[in-house]
Amino acid sequence: MSERTHTSRVQGSGAAGSGLVDVHRRPATWTGLWYVLPFLAFYLLFLVWPAIVGLGYTFTDRSLAGGPVSFIGLDNWNETFTDRALYESLWNTLVFTVLSVPVMVLLALGLALLTDHARRLGWFLRFSFFAPFVLPVAVMALMWEWMYNPSLGLFNGILGRLGFEGSEWLFSENTAMASVVIATAWWQVGFNYLLYLAAMQSIPKDVYEAAAIDGAGAWQRIGRITLPLLFRTTVLITILQLIGSLRVFEQIYLMTGGGPNFATRTVIQYIYDSGFVGLRIGLASSMAYVFMVLIIIASVAQFRLFSRKEA
Amino acid sequence: MRDASNRPSLSPPPPAHGVERRALLTAVLTTAAVTAAGCGTYDPLASDRTRLRQWNLFGGGDGLRMLQMHEAYQAEHTDVDFRATTFEWGAPFYTKVAMGAAGGRGADIATVHVSRLESLAPGRLLDPIDPSALAEAGIDETMFLPNIWKECFFEGRLYAIPLDTHLLVQFYNLDVCREVGLLDSRDRLIPLDGKDTYVDALREIKAATGGFGLSLDTWGPWSNFWALYRQQDGELVFGEDDFEMDDDKALAAMEFLYRLSEEGLSPRVSQGADTSANLANGRSGLMIHGNWEMTTLDATDVSFSVTQFPNVFGNHRTRGDSHCYVFPHQRDRDPERTRAALDYAAWMLRHSLSWSEGAGHVPAYLPVAESQEYDQLHPQSEYREAAENVQFEPEAWFSGSAGRLQDEATGPLTALHQGTRTPEEALRQLKRTFHAMTNAPAPV
Numbered sequence: 138m139s140e141r142t143h144t145s146r147v148q149g150s151g152a153a154g155s156g157l158v159d160v161h162r163r164p165a166t167w168t169g170l171w172y173v174l175p176f177l178a179f180y181l182l183f184l185v186w187p188a189i190v191g192l193g194y195t196f197t198d199r200s201l202a203g204g205p206v207s208f209i210g211l212d213n214w215n216e217t218f219t220d221r222a223l224y225e226s227l228w229n230t231l232v233f234t235v236l237s238v239p240v241m242v243l244l245a246l247g248l249a250l251l252t253d254h255a256r257r258l259g260w261f262l263r264f265s266f267f268a269p270f271v272l273p274v275a276v277m278a279l280m281w282e283w284m285y286n287p288s289l290g291l292f293n294g295i296l297g298r299l300g301f302e303g304s305e306w307l308f309s310e311n312t313a314m315a316s317v318v319i320a321t322a323w324w325q326v327g328f329n330y331l332l333y334l335a336a337m338q339s340i341p342k343d344v345y346e347a348a349a350i351d352g353a354g355a356w357q358r359i360g361r362i363t364l365p366l367l368f369r370t371t372v373l374i375t376i377l378q379l380i381g382s383l384r385v386f387e388q389i390y391l392m393t394g395g396g397p398n399f400a401t402r403t404v405i406q407y408i409y410d411s412g413f414v415g416l417r418i419g420l421a422s423s424m425a426y427v428f429m430v431l432i433i434i435a436s437v438a439q440f441r442l443f444s445r446k447e448a
Numbered sequence: 449m450r451d452a453s454n455r456p457s458l459s460p461p462p463p464a465h466g467v468e469r470r471a472l473l474t475a476v477l478t479t480a481a482v483t484a485a486g487c488g489t490y491d492p493l494a495s496d497r498t499r500l501r502q503w504n505l506f507g508g509g510d511g512l513r514m515l516q517m518h519e520a521y522q523a524e525h526t527d528v529d530f531r532a533t534t535f536e537w538g539a540p541f542y543t544k545v546a547m548g549a550a551g552g553r554g555a556d557i558a559t560v561h562v563s564r565l566e567s568l569a570p571g572r573l574l575d576p577i578d579p580s581a582l583a584e585a586g587i588d589e590t591m592f593l594p595n596i597w598k599e600c601f602f603e604g605r606l607y608a609i610p611l612d613t614h615l616l617v618q619f620y621n622l623d624v625c626r627e628v629g630l631l632d633s634r635d636r637l638i639p640l641d642g643k644d645t646y647v648d649a650l651r652e653i654k655a656a657t658g659g660f661g662l663s664l665d666t667w668g669p670w671s672n673f674w675a676l677y678r679q680q681d682g683e684l685v686f687g688e689d690d691f692e693m694d695d696d697k698a699l700a701a702m703e704f705l706y707r708l709s710e711e712g713l714s715p716r717v718s719q720g721a722d723t724s725a726n727l728a729n730g731r732s733g734l735m736i737h738g739n740w741e742m743t744t745l746d747a748t749d750v751s752f753s754v755t756q757f758p759n760v761f762g763n764h765r766t767r768g769d770s771h772c773y774v775f776p777h778q779r780d781r782d783p784e785r786t787r788a789a790l791d792y793a794a795w796m797l798r799h800s801l802s803w804s805e806g807a808g809h810v811p812a813y814l815p816v817a818e819s820q821e822y823d824q825l826h827p828q829s830e831y832r833e834a835a836e837n838v839q840f841e842p843e844a845w846f847s848g849s850a851g852r853l854q855d856e857a858t859g860p861l862t863a864l865h866q867g868t869r870t871p872e873e874a875l876r877q878l879k880r881t882f883h884a885m886t887n888a889p890a891p892v
Contacts, residue, residue, distance in 0.1 A: 200891035201543065202573055203550030212889075222884070287717060308717040310868055396667075397866060398859040414539045415852050416546065416567075416891040 195423035201416040213423040223424060225399065226407035227431075229314070233389075233403060234382040236318045241378050242371065244322060245329030250359065252330075253337045263334070270327030278391035281320040282307065307393050310400040317389055317401060324388070325381075329374045336370040337363060372443040379439060383432050404428050497529040498788045503548075503555040503776075504534055505541040509743030513806030521795055528788055538850035542567070545776055546892075549573040554776025557789040562599045562608055562770040563841040563848030569892035570602035575775040577606045581787065585794040591814050596770055599840055608772035609793050611800060612809035613835045615768030616671055617739050618758055622751040624733035628656050636830075641759040643704065650713040650734070659731030661713040665723045669705065669861035670854045671767040672736060676701035678839040679761035686844040691882050695875065702864055702871035704760060709865040716866050727752065734758075739831065742808035754827040756834045768838030769849050770812060804828050810835045845890045856881040 195213050199206045217223060252262040269277065284291040285306035293303030306316045340363065348358050386405035389395065395402030395410075402410075408428065412421030506514050511534055522530050533555070535541040542564060548554040550573060560568065568574050582588065589597050592610055600608035620630075620637050630649060632638050640646045650661025664672060677684070682697035708714035718726065720737075721744075727735040728750040735741075736757065745752055757766035773793045775786070796803070800811040801821055808828060811817040823829050846852035860877040863869035869877065 198889055198891070201550070202546040202569055202892050204569065204572060204892065216888070220884075221880075286722075288722065305717060305866075309866065310863070396859065396862060398863040398868065410852075410855065413543050414855060415846070415888075416543075417888070420888075 191422045192426065194419045195426060197419045198417075199419045201412065201418050209419070213420045216420060217423045217427055220424075222399070222402075223404070223407060226402050226404045227428075229399075229401060230383060230385065230403040230405075232314055233318065233385050233401075234379065236315065237321060237382045237385075238375065238378050240318060240322050241326055241329055241382075242375055244326050245333050245374065246367070246371075248326065248330045249333035249337055250363070252334055266330050267327040269324050272324065274324075274387045275391060277320065277324045278388050281316075281323075282392055285316055285320075308397055310397050313393055313397060313401045317392060320392070321385070321388055329378060332370055332374055333367065336367055340366050372440075375443075376436060376439055380432060380436060383435065497527055498784055500528050500530045500557070500785060500788050500792060501555045502530070502532040502792070503541075503545065503558040504532060505537045505559065507534055507537055508740065510740060510803070510807030510809070513803060516806070517796065517799060517802055520799070521792065524795075525792075528792070530792070542850060546573055549776040552777055552779030554778055556775070556778075556785050557773055557793065558776050559611065559771050560608075560774050561849040562596070562610060562772045564851060565599070565602055565607060565774070565848075566843060567845045567848055567851060567892060568774070570605070570607040573777050573892070574607050575777050575781060577609065577775060577790075579606055581790055582606075582609065582794075585787075585790040587790075587794050587797060587813075591797075592812055593814065593835060595836065595838065595840075596812055599770065600772060608774050609797070610770045610772040610812035611793075611796060612803060612807075612812050613768050613770050613838055614739055614807075614809045615831075615834055615838050616675055616736055616757050616766045617831045617834060618755050619727055619735040619737060619741070619745065619752050620755065621727050621730060621733050621735075622753060624653060624657055624730055628652050628733060630733070635753065637753070637755050639759075642762070643760050646758055646760055647707075647713070650708075651711075653733035654713055657731055657733060660715055660726060661732060661734065662708060663718060663723050663726035663732040663735040663737075664708075664714055665720050665737060666709070666715060666717055666862055666865035667719040668854075668858065669865065670857045671738075672705060673698075673701055673857070673861055674841070675757055675765060675767040675839060676704060676760055678767070679759075679763055679765045684842040686842060686847075686882075686886050689887055691886050693879065693882070698875055698878075699871050700761070702861075702874055705861070706864045706867075706871050706874075710867060714865070739808040739810070739828075742827070743806070752827075754830050756831050756837065763837070764834065765837045765839050766834055768835070768840065770840075771809070772812075801825075844885070845892050846885050852885060853882075856885070 196208055196210060197206050198209050198212075248262070248266050252259055252266070255262055272280075283289070287293055287303060287305050287308060290306070292306065296303045304312055307313050344362055345358055348362055353361065384405060385403050386409070389401050389403055390406055390409075393401045395406050404424075405428075408421050408424045411424060412418050415421075502518075504511075504514060514532070518530065518532050522528070535544055542560070545554065545558055545560065546568060549568070554573075565574070570576070579588070587609065593613075596610050596613060600606055600610060618637075622631070622635060625631050625637060626635070628649075630638055630640070630653075640649045653661040677694075677697055680694075680697040680700060682694045682701070683692060685692045709716045714732075715722070715726065720741075723735060723737055724741050724744045726732045728745060728748040730750075739754070742754065756764040758764075773789075773796075775781075775789065797811075797813040798816070800813050800816050801819070803809055804811050804816070804822065805825055805828070810828070810832060811822065816822055817832060817835070822832070841847045841849075841851075841853075844853065848854070857878055860869055860874040860881075863877075864871065864874050
């Protein structure tokens with residue numbers, strides 16, 4: 138995302154620059170190519186090429202520890218499709234996604250509406266809702282681990298004082314995933330929030346004024362104007378969030394290590410375990426390919442679904 | 449307005465400006481070079497010094513001690529340009545060692561767990577050590593316990609030089625145990641041999657503390673399980689595509705761990721740090737943990753002592769491992785640097801009293817372990833005999849500290865403590881994982 142914006146900006150200023158110096162001599166299309174070349178080179182070298190090489194690895198017993206490599210046909214693919222632990226980790230990823238996407242989209246919308254309607258505390262709300270987003274994942278994970286700590290943590294402390302029995306949070310198979318979702322929402326909702334807020338503030342004020350003159354109340358204005366005009370933003374946010382949630386790894390790896398008893402081991406961690414702890418890069422590559430295809434299917438399906446609605 | 453602000457940045461900078469910038473750049477680079485040289489790496493005699501690079505995984509209290517030992521080593525060996533690099537403990541470290549060696553550009557010498565030897569493909573990722581060259585550095589097999597020395601071999605060749613043995617021991621809170629009457633006249637824990645005696649004692653402690661009897665790491669339970677399984681002579685042998693395990697003995701060990709948490713004698717959930725905290729703040733009277741936790745407890749004001757792993761099934765066998773020196777594979781191994789590496793290892797062994805003092809590890813080098821100075825180290829010498837009771841990990845490429853087996857076994861065993869799996873269920877899950885791992889082709 139950020140790379141794309143960046144490139145287009147470079148391209149834009151580049152075109153303006155060449156326009157100032159010599160408008161007629163060079164065709165604009167070729168100039169553009171030169172500007173994207175650095176990015177393109179990196180893209181080909183570090184994304185496209187490894188992806189192709191990785192596909193080749195899936196047919197070999199290549200190990201991260203080197204050694205002779207031999208062609209083993211579809212063995213890795215067979216193992217991938219029959220690995221029970223892989224399905225369990227895919228399930229965990231799905232659970233995380235299903236829990237986190239609605240929370241992260243609706244919460245962002247709610248917070249943005251709140252900020253948009255706040256007269257005085259706008260700056261404070263913007264700061265509070267977005268601030269956690271800039272924290273590095275390790276800091277966030279450590280903070281929440283302490284707050285969740287069953288014997289010394291903040292949450293059980295408060296619950297205890299209120300006379301409730303505490304929870305085991307990250308340490309119980311039943312609550313670990315939900316705990317991670319809560320922490321993730323706090324940490325990452327700021328980005329979606331910002332997109333929503335920007336979209337809301339770009340809705341022309343005169344539309345609201347006209348509606349108000351026609352007698353629309355505050356709730357009607359939100360329901361009939363704000364939400365419909367935010368549809369495209371919602372599509373974007375939901376797709377980005379879906380992909381982001383499916384790729385979840387860092388915070389879970391840091392907070393639970395995939396436990397307790399693998400209740401939070403997501404597919405990315407399982408691929409990591411197979412490749413970097415188990416050293417089997419060939420197998421890990423075929424798992425990664427399976428997962429990549431699933432992500433593409435999910436994104437395309439979602440995109441189709443939304444664009445049909447819009448039409 | 450916009451044009452005015454844009455134009456200067458788009459047009460080429462005026463020449464004068466450029467010269468200034470170039471001068472600045474030169475100045476910066478020169479400063480950087482001078483600063484880098486000032487960091488102690490630059491030496492007019494650098495070319496005459498032997499370059500020695502060491503990799504290790506000690507980030508905790510023992511890391512600090514190793515740093516001090518390295519400073520002393522460097523001070524005594526001005527002819528060696530020695531540099532040590534510490535990586536994050538566990539899988540990240542082993543991945544780096546394996547990949548560095550796979551490219552033939554590993555460090556000159558590295559510390560690894562002896563239990564990970566097989567996972568590092570001795571012969572390909574590790575270069576063998578010549579026993580006669582080691583003897584020239586003053587080290588030979590008579591200076592180690594046979595059970596540890598044996599672990600350093602793979603297919604008949606020597607690949608490791610053991611620095612220490614580190615193992616699970618039993619810590620006890622002196623105040624709590626005195627109150628319950630579990631100390632003798634010299635403040636030592638009285639023998640609590642056998643499962644029933646031991647559990648009775650835990651009940652008494654629990655009654656006194658109102659918390660737990662025994663604090664243990666339920667988040668890294670494989671070691672506890674392995675010690676208890678080995679106390680019953682349980683064997684775990686991994687073959688080509690199958691494995692042998694004694695179900696009854698495994699169940700007995702699991703049953704014991706399960707009961708501890710079920711009865712509230714031990715916590716349901718306890719990570720490494722919580723485990724020591726529970727002993728230090730008197731919430732439990734006994735603790736099973738690695739000897740390295742001594743540095744953590746030393747930092748608190750609890751009065752404690754240490755003894756062997758509890759005798760539950762008729763003996764004090766415990767799970768242990770050994771930090772050892774290995775030579776990661778180098779395509780062009782330089783004899784001079786290899787000799788320097790051997791000398792360095794020998795120096796560290798001869799000075800391992802300091803290692804033991806700072807990290808609680810039992811020196812592998814017998815001249816130190818049997819010395820009078822070590823005898824006077826308290827509480828380290830209290831569990832010196834435990835080194836003979838050490839049970840190393842089963843042999844397999846996925847076995848060993850921070851290895852795949854430990855990772856996978858952690859799941860069902862933590863669930864035992866949490867009460868979400870019965871011993872039978874946990875054993876089924878464990879065996880299913882073992883099956884999967886033995887069936888997988890070995891990547892090393």
